Amino acid sequence: MSLYSNPTQSGSAAIPIVAPTSEKEIPKNVPSKYSTQDSKARTCRNLIIHGYCKYEGKGCKFNHDLNKSTSPPNSPETAKSKLSVNSPVFKPSTILSTISPEVVNAPPFIPKNQLNVVDETPITPPSAPGSPQKRLFYDSGEHEYDADISMFDPTIGFYPSQPLTSPKPFLLSSGGVKGHGLNALANSFASLVLNNKATPFSALDTLPDTTTQHTNNTSYFTNSHYANPFLYQSQQTLIPQPLQYHLYTSPLPHVSNLHPHQKTIHAFFMSDHLREELQQKNEVTLSSVNAKDFNLPEELHVYHSLYPLDLRQGKSVKIFGYPSFTYKSICNVDGRVYCLRRIEGFRLTNEIAMSTIESWRRIRHANIVSIREAFTTKAFGDHSLVFVYDYHPLSQTLFDKHFSSPIQNAVQIQGVSANIPETVLWSYIVQLASAIKTIHASNLAARMIEPTKILLTGKNRIRVNCCGIMDMLAFDGGKNIHYYQQEDLLHFGHLIISLACNSLTSIHNLPKSIELISRQYSHDLKNVILYLISKPTPDKTIDDVVTMIAPKILHEINSAHHYNDFLESELSKELENGRLVRLLCKFGFINERPEFDMDPSWSETGDRYLIKLFRDYVFHQVDEHGYPVVDMSHVLTCLNKLDTGVDERIMLMSRDEQSCLIVSYKEIKNCIDSAFRDLSRRK
Template structure:
């Protein structure tokens, strides 16, 4: 308790306040002091301590579990008396400063319970009313298995997601929120979609049908989708809708799912067919990522300074105009994702039919097949009697197209898959890559009477599959650890929202002093203790760890005590976080009851 002989509370000094620890039951009800026991200490230390200024967070050190942040024990304590001063507490004003201390009836029991902090803590740990900490109240810090994966960054990275991940997410959000600023645009609303935004210039589908791609928002759900419009196309037969239903049921991590298909005249011209797909912002096609000419020399030094050079040298220069050769591990990563998606497509009784770099998108490190089902609609033959036989032939063509795509990636040139260049391109692959990659390409490009299957590629992929699996699981571990941080940030955000709704409220129920009286006054002082601390020389003391520690203790409702001082330094209140939590919940419940 604060006695007249106790020094006034100075926030920046740890030893400026005496031992204030005593059980809440002794303070509020004059109950019998709790018996001592040898139970291990689970409670917090005697009073709030100020984190060391300038302290740096080491790798693996939790900002909420260091020496400055004691263990916390949430306790469901009874509500404080309505008068604002606990029973058995006497207040006295000495020299303009208000002090609170127990009456003589309870002073002996208070002293008995505060002889030693360890004894009091042990008593609390043996109390029948003690609740053990809930994991949601304390962030345990990063998992030990991901510490070595994280780069050394500044202290803020212990509380927030890394800058690279944040920038990637913000970029995707910005792309998702783009709107069409063209004043001449008439694409306001089409069927159940609005806010159409063109994603690319109109393209020709197999030199027959003009197509356009848009980002649009669904009217009912507000979810953004990708719309593929086929200009002036009309369905020749509704039998093709059976194939459309098959595509709609196909869900795979390497396939952009088809959501629905509809016809419309809302574009102002003749009837158009629109296919709706999932939208993945920030994606780029395989053609744009790996087959776009660059100004780099690809790490290649030309030994010929003049025009005279061997023909073979000219061929090699023309073979890799789109940047340096890809690492073989990167090519295998793409192969594994493409074969995974192709396997799901073939098992569903479907065929890709348009396996080329313009129909494959890359989002980060994820590879997906896009705009599937268009060929099944455009080239649907209602007179086809044996659809299964046709699908089987299309699946074999998919494997051949996959072989050409892998060959083009290995040569970093899409022209290398032309029939007159395949032999020289394979020789180039033999010189620069492993025999497994060469054998995989040969298997895909060789058409025999025996039916090929995508699962036959697994022996060629071999142990590289485990490397890819390990990389994916490592990425999951990182993201789960970042999610744990954001889970804590969301919980603390809700605490700040409650405090912000209560503090400095100008009026409530026609009471202009509501936020300055009763429980709200204690919350106001706690707000100052939380955000408005100063050093001994009057400079603002900004310590993120201090704010997080106090909010965690408030959310847990610990029995640890905190000194709250008024701005005029004339009043000092000694309260527990359990009492502050009760004040917060009661005040916020009072607000919500009038909503």
């Protein structure tokens, strides 16, 4: 006895198989193919899915008038017409009746936890014929989906609000299978037998979850009307709402083995990661608050739009001896954004102290936050001293980065080692040594080498912050500069120990900390630290440190150059885009200006007609089937050639295809330039 049979009376492209209750009850004259009348009675699925059918009036046999729909898609009548297979040997159980042959071979697609949910679902009797899930598989092969809806775009993802689409491969009787529905069905069952030789059909009673699973799976690919509520529930809990930045980032296309001459679209633009970072920095730079809400002055000297950067409660006076506050603000002289640091309650008694800022202003170093000016103010209702520094958006202090994260706390509590990699430590050492060397060479002292006053402004990129403040707050006319310089070296050493041991308290037990460092890091690193924390002597200088770390400096220079190369190449990509945007703007200005419609000198003949045809050539090409050609590389190639005005000739064709022109890019470029000049001259 064969497990399936070819119903000879059926010439159908796709034969639905639905639970015959018994051999005797097999309907005898059920047409396996919908008659034209049936088709007319059935509402077109394109209408249901998309709200319109592009084949309406062009041969689609289904009903397009919703009001006229005599039997709704799920009505028993409609369902009845689907019960069409004549299979005398097929005795499926009630559960089997809901299983499509494709179900058994369906690829596992569903997340585990969703399967769990499904597993726990009690076996339900088969849903009414024509229920959504069934219709999904048993749909007539006559009914073709639009090509565009059968594509699954992985970049879109599925969110409850989005209509889900239905790809052809999951439909037994989709266009590709049309005419082979029966064979496909038969093959499916054949493979079912092969794969489950020892499994009698009754054993399929134990497969309800497969059935449900599959219906759920395929729900991913069905339209939203037929979506399984289970899926949606778990979708809602599983898939987080997209981040705002998903608008700017896109995954790489699923393409491997590109030919050498092929490029992905990403190759033309700045990397997503860099773009997102810059985007975030811009966003932070432009953020603002209502000054009144934060009890801030509307204007402060030449600065306005104050925005508090330090929202931490409880101001520490440990560093400066006074509470300090940090604000982002905009300067109304140059329109730039600056960082203001206010020292609260400080009354400047010695005017000469202000002159120390001059020496600091002259220092320009990549690892020092530059100071612009300092002034006193009563705008906050007290005597405050304000220092103005360059603003570095999205910066973090070394304290925030390495000593305040929950991971770091957990590490401290559990005593687990989560060391900063040695390369990062060397990078910090080299940058700090470079900053301190410049400061000491200017006969100044940083007096600020501590984790909360070193900013991390990029990946491993640090800058000494708050320079010059202590020189004003504890003004001594530079008498103790050598002492402070020695202190800088000592604090430098302490900072590296804290970072290496992952603990700020490690400097209180130096022998143990050094032992730990010697176990975890190289000998060279330990030697530098030992030198930095050695007893101050007149011979102990930053120059010695620089000599000691010379090989690491070379490495740092190399890394910096590499990164510079990377940034430069990213920049060059956007440079091209800027050039092309200018060209596109010119196009936009010139083409189809309504106000010149009646103006013969601006008519769409001659030069301007050429431009219009070129626009069609670049953007509006269609393939042999009349489908739009959306080829970005064609656009970029054309625009680049146009911009450089190459001699290459192209053939432009009128829209009615009655005339064509052969012109060079150079000629088109001249036309565009002259048209744009004309436009600019017109008043």
